[in-house]
Amino acid sequence: MTIASIRSLTDIDYLYYYPGKVDKNGVLTLDAKNATGWEGFQSISPSKVMISKFPIRGKNGSVHDNSYVQLLLDTQEIADSEVAQPLNQSQRYCTVFGIYYxxxxxxxxxFTLKALVSDPYKQAFAPSITYMIQNGPSLITFKNRPEQYWHYFYDRDIEKTCDSYDPVDYLQFALQTSGIASSECFPNTEIPISTSRCINGDKVNVKLKGYTFGTFNNLSSTDVKELIIRFGAVQTGGVVLVGWKDTKWIAADRDWDENKYFGTELELDASAYGGRVVFYPSLANVAVIVGIVCGVVAALIIIILVIIYCYCTRCMVCYYIYIEYAVNVAIVAPASEKKVVTMTLNPSIRITLQVIFLKAGNKSIPSSYEVQPSQQLTQYPSSYAASADE
Structure with missing residues (x-):
């Protein structure tokens, strides 16, 4: 969200989450160093990340728009989506799935998946909670147990059955570790024995791997809009918000009698909103990295223009200053009308320009000004990107 420089950051500027992945043996190890009570891992202080660090999806989305309607997420389209369909009797008998529903x-x-995938017509699906439970932890362990709460943070086995309540608190770690698959691949009627292949033998199509749940509190309607244009969907109370029209939210609400979702428009009010989103923690760094990369590219362009200008104008003062103070950039310029300019930024990065110059009278650069490559920059930026299609 937009953060004014005249105030300090507060809790409303952050998403809160618990990082952690299940290892190949099904063990989840949590750090209890900052635990403040005996309520299990919920008493461990969560990690937090600034909401404003996440990039806005798309090119034209803004909280100041009168409306924000995502592809296939208008009210009628919500009712037609896979995740909105009524539960069958077998799904209702799986207790742990019912809890998450x-x-x-x-x-x-x-609805987050539908908002984030590049082709919601083909790539969106109803998620398999049972797939996530099977890929969740089988054993919970703790490190750095605080002495005063030591006996509350004991190792515990997780029973993975439809009748067990053990997996309820740990779905977010399954999401980070293994993402989600479709309920067509793994029906939400029983916990699969294996998730290497769909029950019909097809290859498993995994989405949102590396994502997790982030919680927020006391946000204004404008702040919630900031979440929608970044993360696609926002759960608050019993509804999922996916956009807005004028003074109304576009929302997926639940029909409790038929156990299905339908699209509706709800009044946009001045209440303080709390809830959760699904997000990719690493994307918080992308905006910063992109800014650094863009700055370096801009600097390189300026340097190249300076080189061309100096050679074209035979500007001796400019050439001399550039040679003496060009911050570790080396130039090689053979004495001919076809000049080859080589910039060495790193042993693995070389930029070579071939420039054809027009005659400039009898002016030329004396051979005493020819310079051989010497110093090199030792650091350069790297970038990282992630997508919902992982």
Whole structure:
């Protein structure tokens, strides 16, 4: 969200989450160093990340727009989506799936996926909670247990069955580790024995791997819009918000009698909103990295223009200053009308320009000014990007 420079950061500027991945043996190890109570891992201080560090999706989205309607996420389209369809009797008998359905997590995952994938016509699906449970932890362990709460942070086995409540608190770690698959691949009627292949033998199509749940509190409607244009869907209360029209939210609400979701428009009010989103923590660094890269590219362009100008004008003062103070950039210029300019930024990065110059009278650069490559820059930026299609 937009953060004014005249105030300090507060809790509303952040998403809160618990980082952690399940290892290949099914063990999840949590750091209890900052635990403040006995309520299990929820008493461990969560990590936080600034909302404003996440890039806005698309080119034209703004919280100041009168409307923001995402592809296939208008009110009628919500009702037609895979995740909105009524539960069947077998799904209702799987208790642990029912918990995630009633909590709204099932809908949040499904509508977030629909918003983020590049082709929602083909790539969106209803998520398999049972796939996530099977890929969740089988054993919870803790490190750095605080002495005063030591006996509350004991190792615990997780029973992975439809009747077990053990997996309820740990779905976010399964999401970070293994992402989500479709309920067509793994029906939400039983916990699969293996998730290497779909139950029909097809290859598993995994989405949102590396993502997790982030919570927020006391946000204004404008702040919630900031979340929507960044993360696609926002769960608050019993609804999932996916856009807005004028003074109304575009929302997926639940029909409790038929156990299905439908699209509706809800009044946009001045309430303080709390809830959760699905997000990729590493994307918080992308905006900073892109800014650094753009700055370096701009600097390189300026340097190249200076080189061309100096050679074209035979500007001796400019040439001398550039040679003496060009911050580790070396130039090689053979004495001919076809000049080859080589810039060495790093042993693995060389930029070579071939410039054809017009005659400039009898002016020329004396051979005493020819310079051989010497110093080199030792650092250069790298970038990282992630997508919902992982």
């Amino acid at each position: 009633q909590s709204g997590i099932y809908a949040l995952l499904g």
